[in-house]
Amino acid sequence: MxxxxxxxxxxxxxxxxxxxxxxxxxxxxxxxxxxxxxxxxxxxxxxxxxxxxxxxxxxxxxxxxxxxxxxxxxxxxxxxxxxxxxxxxxxxxxxxxxxxxxxxxxxxxxxxxxxxxxxxxxxxxxxxxxxxxxxxxxxEKWQHLACHHELTNLPNRRMLDQVMESSVATAQRKRSQLAVLYMDIDRFKTINDTHGHAVGDLVLKEVSSRLVRVLSLPNYVFHVSGDEFVLIIEDMGKLEVLVQAMMELFSKPFTVNQLQIKVSASIGMSIYPDHSTDLSRLVEYADVAMYDVKGRSGTNFRKYSPSSCLPDATFENE
Missing domain, CATH: 3.30.450.20 (PAS domain)
Known part of the structure; x- marks a missing residue:
């Protein structure tokens, strides 16, 4: 039946x-x-x-x-x-x-x-x-787009504010430190002008992929604007190794559309609570430290210090 x-x-x-x-x-x-x-x-x-x-x-x-x-x-x-x-x-x-x-x-x-x-x-x-x-x-799709960069799919500045608040609260509770790193790609406009914006976009995607591989925590790598990235590092015991790895990820040229493009970056860092307990100030100070080494040859890194403009480290692209 x-x-x-x-x-x-x-x-x-x-x-x-x-x-x-x-x-x-x-x-x-x-x-x-x-x-x-x-x-x-x-x-x-x-x-x-x-x-x-x-x-x-x-x-x-x-x-x-x-x-x-x-x-x-x-x-x-x-x-x-x-x-x-x-x-x-x-x-x-x-x-x-x-x-x-x-x-x-x-x-x-x-x-x-x-x-x-x-x-x-x-x-x-x-x-x-x-x-x-x-x-x-x-x-869900629109919520994701609102909180992630449309090109690299990394969390954006809106997500940075939320994660920073949570990370600082955790550091306060544990009475521990955390590092905020601000990174800008050097002469990125020249890459766009020379090779076109499509190639520039592919460079940004490769930079984001390399950063995620270095940190192994995608939710702590943020694409906050065109060629600027912010990283939050909670495990201070690994800070030195991670910073060195970040600098070395630019040691090899980027292969994009069969082009070999040398890319370098300027990186600044602030520390909670040493430099500030204010979230926006921590990002601002890391940005200030990054601009102190902007324009130097190779990939450069500096920790924020109100009285010093000398870079803490330099890595020349080979």
Missing amino acids: KFCFSDFGKEKMDAPVQADPLEILKHTLTQAFILTVLDDEGKVIDLNGNFVNTFNYTLHDLYLQDYWKLYSSYHADRFLEEIWTVVQKGEQWSGELCHRTRKEELIWLSSTIIPVRDNGKAPSRMLVVSTNISKHKEM
């Missing part, structure tokens, strides 16, 4: 039959969720009205079609294979899936795929229970 979502609500005059557990579950969920039933090969054999309203496909359009026809190409094939491996073992899978509607719109679903067994050990059908989370994902 075949049951469809459209059967729900109709009175049955037939003799009582044993309730199908899948039909009971479908009946309970059909009003609130996007429901899809797949056979053991992952082909669509039933769906509900919420599915039709979301994807603009009817059961006639998709009947015995592979469910992954809705695949948006957002996920890697291996990801989908892993899902299918889980459910074929009879295990439930839950997660987020990006699908494409008949109108080529992307839809994000929070989905649970429930294997259903009849008499055999292997699942004979799969019930996909989903909710549309596209609005939530869009909000």
Whole structure:
């Protein structure tokens, strides 16, 4: 006996039959969720009205079609294979899936795929229970863009203020220090003027990648403006090693579009609470220290000091 979502609500005059557990579950969920039933090969054999309203496909359009026809190409094939491996073992899978509607719109679903067994050990059908989370994902996207640099995807100045507040609070509680490093790429305008802004953008991306590899904590590397970066270092025991690594990351030319481009940087540093306990002052003092060595040959570093303009270190590009 075949049951469809459209059967729900109709009175049955037939003799009582044993309730199908899948039909009971479908009946309970059909009003609130996007429901899809797949056979053991992952082909669509039933769906509900919420599915039709979301994807603009009817059961006639998709009947015995592979469910992954809705695949948006957002996920890697291996990801989908892993899902299918889980459910074929009879295990439930839950997660987020990006699908494409008949109108080529992307839809994000929070989905649970429930294997259903009849008499055999292997699942004979799969019930996909989903909710549309596209609005939530869009909000997440805009929140991410508001707090990250659009080119390098690093946290931006807005995030710097939030993380600084948290890091200083931690340092106060532990009665410890933290370092704020301000870094500016030397003669970056010349790179843009000589090679074009597209090459300049690629240089910025490579600088950000190298900084993240040095610090190993992406959330503590901030892209605050065009060619300026700020780093927060809480582990003062590693400060000297990290500063040296930052300077050396410019020792090798940057290969961009088959061009070999020498890049150097000026780096300034302030220390909490030695130089200030005020968040904005710490960034300001690191910026002042950076400008004290700006324009010198090679990559230069200086710790903030009101009375000294001499660099603490210089690293010449080879």
